[in-house]
Amino acid sequence: MSALDDQTILRETATRVLDAHGLVLEDVEIRRSSGMPQVRLVVDLPEDQLGSADLDAVADASRALSEAVDADDAVLGSAPVLLEVTTPGVDRALTERRHFRRSRGRLLALDTVDGTRYRARLLAVHGEDLHLRQEPGRDDRGRPLKLPQGTPERPVIPIAEVTTARVEVEFDPPADLAQLLADAETTAADHPAAQKES
Template identity: 35%
Template sequence: MSTTQSERLRGLLEPLVAAKDLDLEEIDLSRAGRRGVLRVVVDSEEGVELDTCAELSRAISEKLDESDVMGEDEYVLEVSSPGADRPLSEHRHYVRAIGRLARLTLNDGGELVARILEVDDEGLGVEVPGVKGRKPTARRVAFQEIAKARVELEFNRKDKKEEEA
């Protein structure tokens, strides 16, 4: 996708996304055969419900039909949330992942799987799970040390609602 088209799409879509109290995380335009595929990824502090994605998809579709930003070619529009194992690349992503287990790939080549406990402007406070009966250990990781980060899927993780009950 050209920079100009990307900027035009972002300018067109951001107000629609913001009107739903969501963050525009990603816009990706690719080809699938003769058609284009426009993927719009949105998120919020509380996550995104399927009904909200459907409403936003209708609003985006109407706005795109009114404009010439997609040209005359056929395209498929997909509006979704980032998914459970989302990459963490922005400060707000880390804040939303507090309490979650994350896989951090460090700039020195190391890797760390730890639960994010706190986030500030400089980095993360994490808890590294204990292995073979050892207690978990606290650790500080600066953002500048992190090359990549991704939320890990946990199938036996207690939901916040369960913990409060």
């Protein structure tokens, strides 16, 4: 079995190098074509941090990973390989709890198993629940849209009920976002689902 087939050493090496740069390994993608194999490492911030990975940190980690691969044939084998280090990008589907934790404060478009569609800001992830604040957006004239009658402004949705979720690109997040997140953490801890866990 080649080093590209068994990714154990690659993952261990990447995890060690990325940790030194404040990053985590999100995924490994290997593409084999008629030419040189391509290994793409998708990296991100640890789940307890908000925002996006700093491009300078990603570039530094990429150089360190290249040096580690060059120094040890056990990582990717002795044949030439094109190594790429990248971040997930905003169009990544949110599928894991850690993806949602990193997206706290972001505006999401998500669908649930019962067919409900939400455009909402993710304020907290507590246990396996997403604490949201619905933000319906604006119409084509720029007027704020209203939530349908009887729709909760701050729904709590189990991650297991989410069928699709993506971050929406946003140019003007709320000025009081830090306070919203802090308040939501307190509220989430007092939520009945959270009390059952403790």
